[in-house]
Amino acid sequence: MLEFTPGFFAIAVPAVIFAGISKAGFGSGAAFASASILAIVLPPGIALGIMLPLLMLVDVASLRPYWRRWSWPEARVLLTGAVPGVALGALFYRWADDDAIRLLIGAVSLGFVAWQLSVKRGWVRLGARPLPLSGGYPAGIVAGFTSFVSHAGGPPSAVFLLGRRLDKTTYQATTVLVFWAINIAKFLPYSFMGIFTAQTLLADLFLAPAALIGAWLGVRAHFLISERAFFALTYTLLTCTGAKLIWDALV
DSSP: OOOHHHHHHHHHHHHHHHHHHHHHHHHTTTTTTTHHHHHHSSSSHHHHHHHHHHHHHHHHHHGGGGGOOHHHHHHHHHHHHHHHHHHHHHHHHHHHOOOHHHHHHHHHHHHHHHHHHHHHHTTOOOOOSSOOGGGGHHHHHHHHHHHHHSOOHHHHHHHHHHHOOOOOHHHHHHHHHHHHHHHHHHHHHHHHHTOOOOHHHHHHHHHHHHHHHHHHHHHHHHHSSSSHHHHHHHHHHHHHHHHHHHHHOOO
C-alpha cells in the first residue's frame, strides 16, 4: 500500500529531481538510481510504476534542447536491439517476484559502479578505435531488458555510445532520443501487467513538478557542471542503494 507520508516525499522528491538531472544532462546513465532508491522503501513494482511516467515527462522536456543534435546511426541500432530486449524484460517481470527484481536492480547498480571505476582506472579499455556500429544491436537488447525491469538501460547503451567516440552533446542527445522511444515501448506492457495503479498515477501528479525541475537543472548542468563531480555523487548513491537492495533480497 502506497502512503503519501512526509517520509515518502522526503525520499521521492530528491530521487526524482536526481533522475531528471541525470537524464537531461548526463546521458541517462545513472537515472535509474531513482528507481533503486525508491525500491528501498517501496515494493519494486510500485517504484517502477511511479518512475516510468516521470521519466517519460523528463524525456519530453529534454527533447527540444537537444533536437536533431543526436547521431541517428547509433540511435537506430540501439532501438532495433531494444525491441526484443523489452519483450525479454516483460517475460522476466512476469516470472520474477519482488526479491528477484530487488536483486537484479541491486546487481545492476553495483555492476555499473564497478564498470565505471574499472574504465577510469584503466583496468578496462574501450580500445583505440571506435566500436563497430553493429555493437549497438546487443547493447540495445541489454538496454531494453534492463530498462524494462529496473529503468537501468543507460549503462549498456553508455558502453556502446562511449565506445563510438561521440562528443558530449551528441552523446547526450542520442540518449535522450533512444530512451524517449524505449520508454514509450515500455508503457503499453506496463499498463497490461498492472504496474500502473491509481496510487502510482496520483504519486506521479504530485512528483511531476520535481521531474520538470530536474530536467531544467539537467540541461543547464550539462554545460556548467563537470561530469566527474556529478558521477562521484552517483557512484556513492548507487553503491549504498545497490548493497541495501541485494541485502534485502537475500535475507
